[in-house]
Amino acid sequence: xxxxxxxxxxxxxxxxxxxxxxxxxxxxxxxxxxxxxxxxxxxxxxxxxxxxxxxxxxxxxxxxxxxxxxxxxxxxxxxxxxxxxxxxxxxxxxxxxxxxxxxxxxxxxxxxxxxxxxxxxxxxxxxxxxxxxxxxxxxxxxxxxxxxxxxxxxxxxxxxxxxxxxxxxxxxxxxxxxxxxxxxxxxxxxxxxxxxxxxxxxxxxxxxxxxxxxxxxxxxxxxxxxxxxxxxxxxxxxxxxxxxxxxxxxxxxxxxxxxxxxxxxxxxxxxxxxxxxxxxxxxxxxxxxxxxxxxxxxxxxxx
Amino acid sequence: xxxxxxxxxxxxxxxxxxxxxxxxxxxxxxxxxxxxxxxxxxxxxxxxxxxxxxxxxxxxxxxxxxxxxxxxxxxxxxxxxxxxxxxxxxxxxxxxxxxxxxxxxxxxxxxxxxxxxxxxxxxxxxxxxxxxxxxxxxxxxxxxxxxxxxxxxxxxxxxxxxxxxxxxxxxxxxxxxxxxxxxxxxxxxxxxxxxxxxxxxxxxxxxxxxxxxxxxxxxxxxxxxxxxxxxxxxxxxxxxxxxxxxxxxxxxxxxxxxxxxxxxxxxxxxxxxxxxxxxx
Ligand SMILES: [Zn+2]
Ligand SMILES: [Zn+2]
Ligand SMILES: [Zn+2]
Numbered sequence: 318x319x320x321x322x323x324x325x326x327x328x329x330x331x332x333x334x335x336x337x338x339x340x341x342x343x344x345x346x347x348x349x350x351x352x353x354x355x356x357x358x359x360x361x362x363x364x365x366x367x368x369x370x371x372x373x374x375x376x377x378x379x380x381x382x383x384x385x386x387x388x389x390x391x392x393x394x395x396x397x398x399x400x401x402x403x404x405x406x407x408x409x410x411x412x413x414x415x416x417x418x419x420x421x422x423x424x425x426x427x428x429x430x431x432x433x434x435x436x437x438x439x440x441x442x443x444x445x446x447x448x449x450x451x452x453x454x455x456x457x458x459x460x461x462x463x464x465x466x467x468x469x470x471x472x473x474x475x476x477x478x479x480x481x482x483x484x485x486x487x488x489x490x491x492x493x494x495x496x497x498x499x500x501x502x503x504x505x506x507x508x509x510x511x512x513x514x515x516x517x518x519x520x521x522x523x524x525x526x527x528x529x530x531x532x533x534x535x536x537x538x539x540x541x542x543x544x545x546x547x548x549x550x551x552x553x554x555x556x557x558x559x560x561x562x563x564x565x566x567x568x569x570x571x572x573x574x575x576x577x578x579x580x581x582x583x584x585x586x587x588x589x590x591x592x593x594x595x596x597x598x599x600x601x602x603x604x605x606x607x608x609x610x611x612x613x614x615x616x617x618x619x620x
Numbered sequence: 621x622x623x624x625x626x627x628x629x630x631x632x633x634x635x636x637x638x639x640x641x642x643x644x645x646x647x648x649x650x651x652x653x654x655x656x657x658x659x660x661x662x663x664x665x666x667x668x669x670x671x672x673x674x675x676x677x678x679x680x681x682x683x684x685x686x687x688x689x690x691x692x693x694x695x696x697x698x699x700x701x702x703x704x705x706x707x708x709x710x711x712x713x714x715x716x717x718x719x720x721x722x723x724x725x726x727x728x729x730x731x732x733x734x735x736x737x738x739x740x741x742x743x744x745x746x747x748x749x750x751x752x753x754x755x756x757x758x759x760x761x762x763x764x765x766x767x768x769x770x771x772x773x774x775x776x777x778x779x780x781x782x783x784x785x786x787x788x789x790x791x792x793x794x795x796x797x798x799x800x801x802x803x804x805x806x807x808x809x810x811x812x813x814x815x816x817x818x819x820x821x822x823x824x825x826x827x828x829x830x831x832x833x834x835x836x837x838x839x840x841x842x843x844x845x846x847x848x849x850x851x852x853x854x855x856x857x858x859x860x861x862x863x864x865x866x867x868x869x870x871x872x873x874x875x876x877x878x879x880x881x882x883x884x885x886x887x888x889x890x891x892x893x894x895x896x897x898x899x900x
Contacts, residue, residue, distance in 0.1 A: 329665055329700065331633070331668070331669075332634055332644025333669075336635065337637055341635025342635055361635075387738060388738060388739060389738055389739060393632075393695060393699070415737065417737070423737050427738065430778035430779045431692070431694075431778055431779045432698070432699075434779065470736065470740040470742070503742040554740075555740055582668065
């Protein structure tokens with residue numbers, strides 16, 4: 318298995334001189350195993366992946382897209398993914414099953430008028446939608462896929478992709494597991510610390526345990542580290558975490574390399590360098606720490 | 621009146637080294653009147669950068685006032701709106717003008733965009749700054765000493781597109797993007813609307829003859845012809861295609877200027893550049 322990072326940014330894409338190294342496109346990661354291509358999230362990085370696939374001789378024409386959740390930053394690359402306008406491509410799209418609207422309707426409503434000029438009926442690729450659950454486990458070619466719930470507004474999935482030799486775990490959006498328990502309802506943040514009542518605290522502890530279980534022994538853990546400590550205490554209700562919190566999960570799960578992910582749009586390359594340096598200094602021996610950078614290839618023995 | 625470009629790219633933001641000089645953020649232009657009036661045209665991701673800049677101002681203290689003129693609600697013109705910190709500070713006031721759609725009024729479109737399935741905001745009711753929505757019509761209105769006029773460019777009921785003209789003391793800036801000059805009547809109206817403008821900002825993603833997936837956009841040549849016919853002084857090509865690198869845009873500008881000079885035309889032409897300030 319190998320993977321390539323096409324988008325690292327959270328919230329919205331940014332084009333600036335001070336984000337050139339880590340990148341300004343929103344979340345998208347390509348995973349390859351045998352001749353299978355699995356795409357994690359459809360942020361603006363997906364546009365670049367689409368161009369690369371069209372250039373690649375013999376690229377797989379059946380693709381699996383695993384969506385963590387449909388917040389804008391995770392789907393806005395989809396209509397700029399050129400293969401969907403070409404015949405002969407097939408896309409299996411996986412995402413969380415919701416009660417209010419189907420995954421297909423959620424994507425269709427985002428793309429259609431009055432927000433975007435493309436209807437699903439305008440696409441020439443074959444699209445198949447698969448609604449999955451927290452805890453779903455299935456196989457995609459040679460890869461075993463498993464999901465857990467991330468602590469994020471309106472719920473989001475985290476994915477584990479495992480081959481016989483490698484494990485990649487993708488948790489782009491999650492808050493920590495000690496202050497706010499997110500679900501399908503909006504959290505009214507009053508500024509009071511603590512995880513509310515005992516039931517909430519137990520649910521958070523359980524969710525944390527499931528995420529650590531999902532990340533167990535991962536070669537690469539891509540994990541939400543959008544906020545600094547100061548930002549987190551002001552905005553705990555947005556459902557994102559800090560680099561310290563990411564490292565704590567990586568250490569508990571015995572991960573080989575932690576890649577800080579879902580960078581805040583305002584964070585410069587230099588600031589990310591400093592965050593990485595601080596995490597490396599604090600990390601338990603044996604844990605590699607980096608910040609995900611656009612274009613990076615993840616290949617064991619090759620990094 | 622001072623205009624500043626915050627996002628000049630069309631369709632989708634283009635981060636990367638090849639796009640730094642002209643910029644990769646999507647559509648947004650701010651306007652500052654002599655009396656301090658603050659307007660913004662469109663809220664693509666450039667609006668997020670404008671928001672960061674405004675945080676140093678009254679907006680930090682919750683005393684900011686902004687009039688936002690939306691041409692249409694496609695992502696590259698609208699999706700940046702909920703992100704900047706200024707819209708999450710109580711006390712700030714946003715007056716948002718734009719077209720209603722057959723799908724529903726602008727306010728409802730925005731509320732749907734913020735639905736929990738798409739946004740952690742969970743709906744317009746939870747945006748802290750005061751937002752008021754005003755359907756745009758052909759009736760001119762005032763923002764301080766500035767006069768704002770709208771003109772419908774496309775009457776597609778699902779996604780209508782409007783153009784704006786802002787005047788101060790007899791000098792006008794005209795903003796036309798995603799135009800579709802599908803018939804002579806629309807063309808004549810646009811010429812009339814842009815008449816004698818000091819500055820015309822016009823979408824120009826592609827040249828005639830460029831083979832691209834066509835969303836029905838007007839071409840570079842349309843923008844130039846419109847500027848010439850309307851007697852515009854300065855034309856800014858805008859809404860650059862995501863494939864156009866800085867070098868491509870340099871070449872495009874050189875080519876257009878060359879053709880204008882060979883024609884003996886006095887039109888001042890440039891490609892809009894993120895960060896650039898334009899005195900109108
Ligand atoms: Zn996100
Ligand atoms: Zn999210
Ligand atoms: Zn546009």
